[in-house]
Each structure stands twice: as C-alpha cells, then as structure tokens.
Amino acid sequence: MSTAVSEPTAKAKAPSEPMFSKKTMKLISDPFNDTNPITVQVLGICSALAITVQVKQAIVMALSVTVVTAASNLVLSLIRNYVPNRIRIIVQLVIVAALVILVDQTLKAFVYDVSKALSVFVGLIITNCIVMGRIEAFALANKPWPSFVDGIGNGLGYGAILVAVAVVRELLGSGKLLGFQIIPDAVYAAGYVNNGLMILPPMALITVGCIIWIQRSRNTKLIEAK
C-alpha cells in the first residue's frame, strides 16, 4: 500500500442530508480525475497492468474490484466502532478475502474462460491496494453510505483507466476490440502489421505512463513539485 497523495476530505455527513447530495456525488466523480486511484493515489497498480491485454478482461476485473471495494467499505464502515485498532488489519483482510472468494466463485460459475485468463489476479484483489487503501483512508472514519459510494467511485475510476489502457493495447496489439476485428483487412493488405510489443508486459507500464502524462498536462494542479 502506498501513501495516498490526496485524500478527499469529506467528513461524516449530517443525518438530514439527502441520499444523493452534492457531496455524495462528488465522491463518485472525483476518482475519475482529481483523486484517481491509479494515476494520482498510486493504488492498485499491479492488476491494472497485468490484465489489460484485452478489453473484456479489463471490464470484468474493473467490475469485480468495484463490487469488492464497495462491499468491503460498507461492511467495515458498519463495524468500524467495534473493531479494536490493533487487530484491524487482520479483520480487514479476512473480510476482503471472504468477499473475493464470493467474486471468484461467481466468475468461475458464469464466465469461466475469463476467470481462467485472469488466473491469480482475482485472488490478488485481496491485496489490491485500492481495497485496503480506501478502507484505511475512508471507511474507518465515515458512515456506511458515503463509504459505499466512495467504494463505487474508486472502483469505477480504477476501471476507467483499466479500460483505457486495455483499449490502446488491444487495438494496437491485435487490431481488435472486445474480440471483434476493428482494423479492416484492406489495411493489413496494404502492409499494416499489428504491434506485437503492445501485448507484452512492458508496454502496459509505458501506456499508463503516457496516460499520466496526458492527464497531468491538462490538470496542472496534479504536477509533482520538483
């Protein structure tokens, strides 16, 4: 788990506030840009890089992480006042592991081929820094509903980067999107060749590096001090 660069400062809300207040909506919209889990908070990099060869895997992974983050935030926020501080890490890990087992069994039952392709990375959601990071940084200090929304927002922000990287890699690497051929045969006939390097691991890192570059050029307040 790495240090979060900037944390949303939302405090527990007054009980009279409506369910979808402005503050709550901000919890969903912020992770897409200002507090993106991957490009700003540097959480959950491992899986973001490994399973972005195809868009389909990326979408399944993004949904799984969103479900686990939201559910674990909700559960831990509910019991946050009853767990002694000293054993909280083990409690968190056990709850997250139980949720991940549920997700894993569901994937095995309904989308077996994707589950095979994701291999160990479903299990690694347990140690995905996003889940632990959001529990530590948000759920332990906030009420259940904002925590749940925060989990959804961060899961989706993570998913957005995942899908963006996967689109670039699948399009340039195999000329397909979601398994359908996008680049027409005529282009191949004219001498175009798929870039095999895009499929290989190092290009995932470079693609994410470029996404960070683009994002920070447009959103200059994220630039790190020298």
Next chain:
Amino acid sequence: MEYVNTFIKAIFIENMIFAYFLGMCSYLAVSKTVKTAVGLGLAVIFVLGFTVPINYLLENYLMKAGALSWMGPDYAAIDLSFLSFIMFIAVVASFVQLVEMAVEKFAPALYASLGIFLPLIAVNCSILGGALFMQERQFSNVGMATVFAFGSGVGWLLAIVALAAIREKLRYSNVPPALRGLGITFIITGLMGMAFMSFMGISL
C-alpha cells in the same frame, strides 16, 4: 539441476515485477533511495521464503481435493480448495505479525531500520502472488516451492534496487513537468521490463 533452473527462472524470466507486475505499489512508493529499497527487498525475500512453503504444505495436506485422506478414508472426498485465498492471506498476515514481534524483541536495530516496511509487506501483492502462483504451477515437492519463493524474492530485490538507483540519478535530469515523479517512473520501469524481456528466449 531442476532446482537451479527454477531459481534462475524465478529471478530473471518470470520476474515478479517485470513479467507479472506483482508488488508494484510498494515498488513505486519505496524506490526513492537505494538504502530503503534494499531493506524492503530483503524483507520481501524473507517473508516470501517462509510463507510460500507453509502455504504449500497447507495446500497439499489440508485444502486440495483429497488432501485430507491422511486422516482416514472418510475425509478423502473433502475439497476445501475454495478456502485457499482466505487461508493464504491469514498465513501471510499472521506470519508478518509474528516476524514483526520477533524482530522487535531480538534485533531492535534491524527493527528500527526496517520500520514501517514490515507491516506493509502483509499487503504486498508479491507475497500473496507467490502463494497463488505456487498453487497454480503445482510444484512437485516443498523444496521446489521454497526455491521458487526465494528466487522470486531475489528477483524482486534486484528490480527495486535497480529502479531506486536510476531514480537517485534521475534527480539531476530535467524531466517535463507533467511527467515528473510518477509518470517517468512508469516509463523507466517499462524500459527496464523491455531489457528483461531479453531473458525470455532462454529455455531452462
């Protein structure tokens, strides 16, 4: 010979960082100076080297389909493999806690130098990843699993120390503002990964 092959393969060809991106979070966060990188790398080798064999034994004598047959024929049909995630993470978390207490008691100097890295290792993906790869690859005996674990740890140490050394030098260069910090680190790691790809052709 098989052991040496597994060891070399785990370090170079199936490097935790460059081939599978495991333990990326702490890899990026703790690679600012070589000294701390070495400390974390050693801690990872240590924890991996012990938890993977423990998990191997648990997997093979407790959780696999039919693994409980040593308790008698009645238990042969039990398959607890769906519990493996929770078991592995519990072993890792409790082992890290134990190591932390032991190091604090018997080697305070080492404890002070490792500092926050020890508890961080519990959530380092490379540790759980090592256990899950061990499960996926079906090693023939506990010795192979141990060798694989140590090899993976050494590979991780190698990668983080190399990146830390590059980042120390990088401080003197003029990086575009928007790429500073995280962005350039990603791209450097990508380039290092390409260099490591040259090991892929070696068949062991």
